[in-house]
Amino acid sequence: MQAQANSTPSTLNEWLALLEQRHFKQIDMGLDRVMQVKQKLDIQFGCPVIMVAGTNGKGSTCSMLESILSRAGYRVGLYIKPHFLHFNERARIDGDMASDVQLIAAFNAVEAQRGDISLTYFEFTTLAIMKLLADSKLDVAILEVGLGGRLDAVNVIDADVAVVTSIDIDHTEYLGTTREAIGFEKAGIFRAGKTAVCGDPVPPKSLIEHAEKIGADLWLMGRDFNYQGDKQQWAYGGRNMRRNSLAYPSLRGANQLLNASAALAALEALRDVLPVGAQEVRTGLATVELPGRFQVLPGQPLVILDVAHNPHAAATLAQNLDNMGFHPYTYAIFGSMLDKDIDGVIAQLKGKIDHWCVTDLPLPRAATAQQLKDALLEAGVEPEFKPDAACTIETFETPAAAFANAQSRAGENDRIVVFGSFLTVAGVMQARRPELH
CATH class of the missing domain: 3.40.1190.10 (Mur-like, catalytic domain)
Known part of the structure; x- marks a missing residue:
């Protein structure tokens, strides 16, 4: 050293x-x-x-x-x-x-x-x-x-x-x-x-x-x-x-x-x-431009990038999602640091999300995908185990993998919201890099 x-x-x-x-x-x-x-x-x-x-x-x-x-x-x-x-x-x-x-x-x-x-x-x-x-x-x-x-x-x-x-x-x-x-x-x-x-x-x-x-x-x-x-x-x-x-x-x-x-x-x-x-x-x-702050990307399904990682920001994100009009299903890619108020974030958004794709992040102090899933279940988010399930919770090792899964399942009129830690949004930005740059 x-x-x-x-x-x-x-x-x-x-x-x-x-x-x-x-x-x-x-x-x-x-x-x-x-x-x-x-x-x-x-x-x-x-x-x-x-x-x-x-x-x-x-x-x-x-x-x-x-x-x-x-x-x-x-x-x-x-x-x-x-x-x-x-x-x-x-x-x-x-x-x-x-x-x-x-x-x-x-x-x-x-x-x-x-x-x-x-x-x-x-x-x-x-x-x-x-x-x-x-x-x-x-x-x-x-x-x-x-x-x-x-x-x-x-x-x-x-x-x-x-x-x-x-x-x-x-x-x-x-x-x-x-x-x-x-x-x-x-x-x-x-x-x-x-x-x-x-x-x-x-x-x-x-x-x-x-x-x-x-x-x-x-x-x-x-x-x-x-x-x-x-x-x-x-x-x-x-x-x-x-x-x-x-x-x-x-x-x-x-x-x-x-x-x-x-x-x-x-x-x-x-x-x-x-x-x-x-x-x-x-x-x-x-x-004015600023990536990752309720950034809506063009195309279908709609993709929203937002670095909301505390309850105050999550409440604003929920309000912004409500103001967007009707979408049949909303998919979420969610990753967070363990020291954040994860329960408070989930409480603001749990009624707005149909399908949760929770992800690990590449930092030791990050919450694991399993910990996020447990928090969702504790908050009363109930997955339905049937082919056309109105609610699912799935775990992934990377934001890119979570995003790919959401893309494969979402219809063109649905929307995908990527939120939580900057690393969650960055991981999806990296995966979309050919389209973003």
Whole structure:
């Protein structure tokens, strides 16, 4: 191991393989080690920084901000995670994924400065991508928080605008078991004297109190900004500006106007340094893309990809499925990490799914397909053992195998929904790769 650590990897895949097994645990909360290396690297952003945290909706909000600001002609840097097919998806500059060469150079920079400080995979790669973005002469940087906020590696940067999209129960072993506890962790990205946007319509008191205690300028949904709309268009209203006749975001789903409103509040707060016109907002929202967030793929049967992996996201997925109209049968490819609230996810979706194809995932901390099947049976999902069964539960070793089975059984008017862990969706994306690329 020591010999390997002393020889610098020459490819991105070699780097990632090394980082995955170098630190003694995958998640190691705290900012001291990351802050030390950040200071050695002299990471400084010479542009406004927007930071986005939240239980759900982070990726959508980041992508909307990137799309709008890019349409306005700004050079935008984006850090978003996790990735589906390529690590490079996590870093975008001016709309393009970072190259292997750029990422390897950033990894080498972190390695040269970390000395004997041990960093997790997430901490090391976060520092590398922030170094890459900070050195790329950006007009604006958008940074997605990973887990929580207060102790997340991204939080070594002071954001000019910090956005919290939603607060719900997830990652309880690290963040706490109540919305109040989790709200406090998310509010840790707020800074004194800087704008703090909360897009959750019912924010925990802990978030409001922390913002007030540190002197952040808190913007609350329903108090400082809001939205209204009909079937054709919608409007945003903020503290000092309105945006009317807006196109609905191209990202589908019930909560996207909440996310879009939070993004527009952040842009309103930055309007003096990053002015954005009405047409750029309309076009940016209408053309934004983000894989795996209620992503409906063309063709028959319909295929829906959604990384819903907690009860809050599963409830939104259920609502979105209801809004799609009639389909004779719905097939689900479902895989999950064992530490997720699997029972809570199933409770939201069990009445929406006819045929369950549950799958193993290639990580030790994943739930097995058999564990998922047991959870479904415990929840009262009853398979019917007959040829035209209205409900089945089958287990598979991979998402690709589960998807192939669903495809072989589904009629052209049925639909297949792939949800749960990012690895579930990524596995199906990989299987469909000739069609997707």
